Amino acid sequence: MAAHTPRPAGIPEDLGRTPGLRERKKQQTRYALVQAAHMLFLSQGFARTTVDEIASAVDVSQRTFFRYFANKDEVALAVMAEAEDYFIECLRHRPAEETPLQALRASIVKAWRDLGNAKASGAGSITSALELMRMIEDAPTLLAAHLRRVTEQERIVVRVLAEREGLDPREDLRPTVLAAVFGSVLRAAHLSWTADREPDGPEGMIALIESHFDQLGPALAGHWRTPAQRPE
Amino acid sequence: MAAHTPRPAGIPEDLGRTPGLRERKKQQTRYALVQAAHMLFLSQGFARTTVDEIASAVDVSQRTFFRYFANKDEVALAVMAEAEDYFIECLRHRPAEETPLQALRASIVKAWRDLGNAKASGAGSITSALELMRMIEDAPTLLAAHLRRVTEQERIVVRVLAEREGLDPREDLRPTVLAAVFGSVLRAAHLSWTADREPDGPEGMIALIESHFDQLGPALAGHWRTPAQRPE
DNA sequence: GCAGATTATGTCAGTCGCTGACATTCGGCA
DNA sequence: TGCCGAATGTCAGCGACTGACATAATCTGC
Numbered sequence: 001m002a003a004h005t006p007r008p009a010g011i012p013e014d015l016g017r018t019p020g021l022r023e024r025k026k027q028q029t030r031y032a033l034v035q036a037a038h039m040l041f042l043s044q045g046f047a048r049t050t051v052d053e054i055a056s057a058v059d060v061s062q063r064t065f066f067r068y069f070a071n072k073d074e075v076a077l078a079v080m081a082e083a084e085d086y087f088i089e090c091l092r093h094r095p096a097e098e099t100p101l102q103a104l105r106a107s108i109v110k111a112w113r114d115l116g117n118a119k120a121s122g123a124g125s126i127t128s129a130l131e132l133m134r135m136i137e138d139a140p141t142l143l144a145a146h147l148r149r150v151t152e153q154e155r156i157v158v159r160v161l162a163e164r165e166g167l168d169p170r171e172d173l174r175p176t177v178l179a180a181v182f183g184s185v186l187r188a189a190h191l192s193w194t195a196d197r198e199p200d201g202p203e204g205m206i207a208l209i210e211s212h213f214d215q216l217g218p219a220l221a222g223h224w225r226t227p228a229q230r231p232e
Numbered sequence: 233m234a235a236h237t238p239r240p241a242g243i244p245e246d247l248g249r250t251p252g253l254r255e256r257k258k259q260q261t262r263y264a265l266v267q268a269a270h271m272l273f274l275s276q277g278f279a280r281t282t283v284d285e286i287a288s289a290v291d292v293s294q295r296t297f298f299r300y301f302a303n304k305d306e307v308a309l310a311v312m313a314e315a316e317d318y319f320i321e322c323l324r325h326r327p328a329e330e331t332p333l334q335a336l337r338a339s340i341v342k343a344w345r346d347l348g349n350a351k352a353s354g355a356g357s358i359t360s361a362l363e364l365m366r367m368i369e370d371a372p373t374l375l376a377a378h379l380r381r382v383t384e385q386e387r388i389v390v391r392v393l394a395e396r397e398g399l400d401p402r403e404d405l406r407p408t409v410l411a412a413v414f415g416s417v418l419r420a421a422h423l424s425w426t427a428d429r430e431p432d433g434p435e436g437m438i439a440l441i442e443s444h445f446d447q448l449g450p451a452l453a454g455h456w457r458t459p460a461q462r463p464e
Numbered sequence: 465g466c467a468g469a470t471t472a473t474g475t476c477a478g479t480c481g482c483t484g485a486c487a488t489t490c491g492g493c494a
Numbered sequence: 495t496g497c498c499g500a501a502t503g504t505c506a507g508c509g510a511c512t513g514a515c516a517t518a519a520t521c522t523g524c
Contacts, residue, residue, distance in 0.1 A: 020491080020492075021490095021491060021492085022490085022491050022492075022500075022501080025490095025491085025501090026501080050479090050480065050481085051480080051481065051482085052480085060502075060503090061502070061503050061504075062481095062482090062503095063482095063483090063502075063503065063504080063505095064501080064502055064503075066481090066482065066483080067501080067502080070482095071481075071482075072480095072481070072482095099454050099455055100451075100455075100456060101452055140380065141376075143380055143383075144373070144376030144377050144379060144380040145376050147376060147379035147380060147383065148372065148375055148376040148379060151375075151379065151419075165455075165456045165457065166457075167456065172456075173420075173424075173443065173444055173447040173451075174447050174450055174451040174456055175451075176420045176423075176424075176444075177417060177420060177444060177447045177448060177451040178451040178452065180413075180416035180417055180419060180420045181412075181413050181416055181417070181448070181451065181452070183416060184412035184413055184415060184416035185409060185412055185413070187383075187412060188405075188408045188409060188412045191408075192405075192408075211405065212405055212408075212409060215405040215406050215409045216409060216413070216452065217452075218406055219332075219405070219406040219407075219409040219410040219413065220333055220410065220413070220448065220449075220452075222331050223331055223332075223397075224332060224397045224399065224404075224406055225397065225398075252520080252521080253519095253520065253521090254470095254471075254472080254519085254520050254521075257472090257519095257520090258472080282508090282509065282510085283509080283510065283511085284509085292473075292474090293473070293474050293475075294474095294510090294511090295473075295474065295475080295476095295511095295512090296472080296473055296474075298510090298511065298512080299472080299473080302511095303510075303511075304509095304510070304511095465524100466523105466524085467522100467523095467524090468521105468522085468523095469520105469521085469522075469523100470519100470520080470521070470522090471518100471519080471520075471521090472517105472518085472519070472520085473516105473517080473518075473519085474515105474516085474517075474518090475514105475515090475516080475517095476513105476514090476515090476516105477512105477513095477514090478511105478512085478513090479510105479511085479512080479513105480509105480510085480511085480512105481508105481509090481510080481511100482507105482508085482509090482510100483506105483507085483508085484505105484506090484507090484508105485504105485505090485506090486503105486504085486505090487502105487503085487504080487505105488501100488502080488503075488504095489500100489501085489502070489503090490499105490500085490501075490502090491498105491499095491500080491501090492497105492498085492499085492500095493496100493497090493498085493499105494495100494496090494497085494498105
């Protein structure tokens with residue numbers, strides 16, 4: 001049934017051969033919960049959707065819902081969480097010749113591109129990603145939870161970078177600083193995307209990310225009254 | 233009575249002359265709530281302190297508590313919020329000759345120094361600031377709320393920077409990018425502080441912030457296998 | 465000083481997120 | 495088949511938070 005679902009790798013499945021009926025059922029209800037929650041959130045808003053509604057839409061008890069997700073936020077952020085995990089996976093496989101900053105940029109672009117292709121339609125399609133991000137942005141507690149997730153992800157990035165370059169992040173601040181900068185630039189790009197933009201596929205998002213990164217140098221440079229734009 | 237309380241400016245009071253009894257009483261209970269909450273949080277932990285406890289410690293109803301603070305998080309972050317407001321105030325008064333990045337650095341240093349001097353002991357003393365930050369760091373919902381606050385503050389920074397340099401933040405990404413970078417570097421410094429450090433006054437914090445900023449250039453530069461440290 | 469408009473506060477009832485405890489059912493396996 | 499352990503349901507309960515209404519305090523113009 002779920003024999004070769006085309007998934008972008010880096011996501012469970014295909015680890016233990018034949019996960020067994022029990023495990024399959026679990027994945028199934030988990031997936032169903034995410035889907036139902038998503039639908040309800042988008043149609044009536046995050047705050048106005050109760051956990052009971054989500055649970056009974058999938059025909060499980062509220063208690064069971066909380067055995068799959070620690071809280072209401074988590075089910076909303078589940079899709080993004082997968083994407084972030086995939087990004088980390090990409091980062092781990094970047095060639096050593098690349099500069100740390102280059103590796104980060106390349107990974108984020110690859111992640112968006114792959115995810116965009118993989119599920120062009122269906123479950124967590126890119127188009128619904130936009131709506132999802134908008135939803136996050138104006139549900140205070142959701143935004144808070146999301147930001148917390150992001151900073152945890154940053155910690156992992158620090159580890160991966162330090163490992164990759166062979167240095168101790170407690171001695172050398174560069175991994176920490178770069179991870180922080182990277183995360184914040186990304187977030188700025190995300191904000192731009194949700195701000196006042198038509199849902200122009202993953203390529204639009206990638207372009208936005210690139211342009212934000214191109215401003216990193218100029219933003220840190222001296223005064224801004226000078227010429228202005230100076231891409232790359 | 234509250235004639236000339238030595239406060240670091242940028243904080244209410246002294247706006248409307250003679251605020252009136254009503255207003256004074258409000259400030260009073262608000263302050264009392266913050267104090268009581270603080271004490272309870274630090275002694276028994278954030279999660280294990282109920283709003284009822286805080287309220288009855290000040291001898292008001294739970295309902296009244298929620299008229300002062302939107303939620304339990306807010307009362308915990310009230311002190312930090314004041315500090316952040318003061319930082320913004322500092323930023324607004326930096327000389328125009330300074331580079332945006334310089335202005336940000338100078339403001340944050342000044343803010344820490346002033347607050348450190350102003351209330352060396354008492355209410356929100358710097359020493360208790362450390363405990364507070366530690367508390368934030370390991371209370372998930374608190375951390376989340378705090379991060380949300382920080383990003384809102386970043387929005388303001390974007391506005392101030394854009395205004396100061398006379399450009400439109402929707403056209404030019406530099407203010408946004410710089411604000412994001414600044415915020416994340418600061419947060420990294422904060423984390424370092426809470427990590428494994430003795431409470432060594434505001435100067436210790438300032439030194440930490442400076443060293444993190446000094447790594448901005450190196451972190452963004454090419455490969456890291458080169459010499460390493462290169463302060464300024 | 466005193467009505468009367470404002471505004472802060474208390475009380476109460478209720479919703480919702482979330483958890484522990486225990487019973488039940490269902491898949492894995494000998 | 496029958497046993498074990500894991501997943502689920504049920505129930506009771508806590509704590510955060512809110513709306514509605516009543517009460518008491520401040521403020522205002524007189």
